[in-house]
Amino acid sequence: MSLSTPETGLPAPFSPPKPTSLPISDSADRFYLNRVYCVGRNYADHAREMGNDPDREPPFFFAKPADAVFAVTEGVPARGVSVHEVPYPPETDNLHFEMELVVAIGVGGADIAAVDALGHVFGYAAGVDLTRRDLQDAAKAVRRPWDLSKGFDFSGPCSPLVAAATIGHPAAARIWLDVDGDTRQDGDLADQIWPVPDVIAALSRFVTLRPGDLIFTGTPAGVGRIEPGDDVTAGINGIGELAFRVV
Structure with a gap:
């Protein structure tokens, strides 16, 4: 089929990219992604391990490309069993995992009050923010942007979304990540410095959030750190699990 641009009617230079989406649990529908924002240092214990002050300073944000996010197989991986494969990215010798609650916006808005913020949430997922830590550290050392340490291909594996209409808005739940069956992260959503309503309110002051x-x-x-051959299993109780092998 020949494609054309609506402005000129002339042949398009290339086919439009396929929209990025996540599956929705217990539904044939999919959640199509617009933009992806990430909150830095939102747990005091993680802020300390990264050498930062965990005081409740205003949250800061960075972004990933929408097509860095993808759904991975639910369940527990095992050697010899086919699981989702995540390629080890180029230009790094120190790939890190960061297990996170992911919030999906279903109703847009700007300057959203924290008290109203949960009304803008469609649902939740468990996700991993993969990070080229050596690139990030090098960029920080010379005060340069560290976009490429976060926004690379396959850097946002996620579980399927579960609708808030089904599970409500969990404020406390175990959040965990294992590597080869060894628990590396084990926390609780209740330990967030800025809970979800506050995060949405803060971000919506800078950008108009959209579905x-x-x-x-x-x-x-x-x-x-994770290496090629490592099996990663992670999840948030009551929200979802994901599993992948680094290759």
Whole structure:
């Protein structure tokens, strides 16, 4: 089929990219992604392990490309069993995992009050913010942006979304991540410095949130290195699990 641009009617230079989406649990529908924002240092114990002050300073945000996010197999991986494979990224010798609650925005808005924020949430997922830590550390050392340490291909594996209409808005739940069956992160959503309503309110002062936006809400302590061949299993109780093998 020949494609054309609506402005000119002339042939398009390339086919439009396929929209990025996540599956929705217990539904044939999919959640199509718009933008992906991430919150830095939102758990005090993680802020300390990264050498930062965990006081309740205003949250800060960075972004990932929407197509860095993808759904992975639910369940527990095992050697010899086919699981979702995540390629080890180029230009790094220190790939880290960061397990996070992911918030899916279903109703847009700007300057959203914290008391109204949960009304803008479609649902939740468990996600991993993969990070090229050596690139991030090098960029920080010379005060340069560290976009490429966070926003690379396959850097946002996620579980399927579960609708808030089904599970409500969990404010406390175990959040965990294992590598080869060894628990590396084990925290609770209740330990967030800025809970979900506050995160949404803060972000909506800077940008107009839109349906399809995702927010990765920060990670508890225990972040660390993963290597090719490692099996990662992670989840948030009552929200979802994901599993992948680094290759």
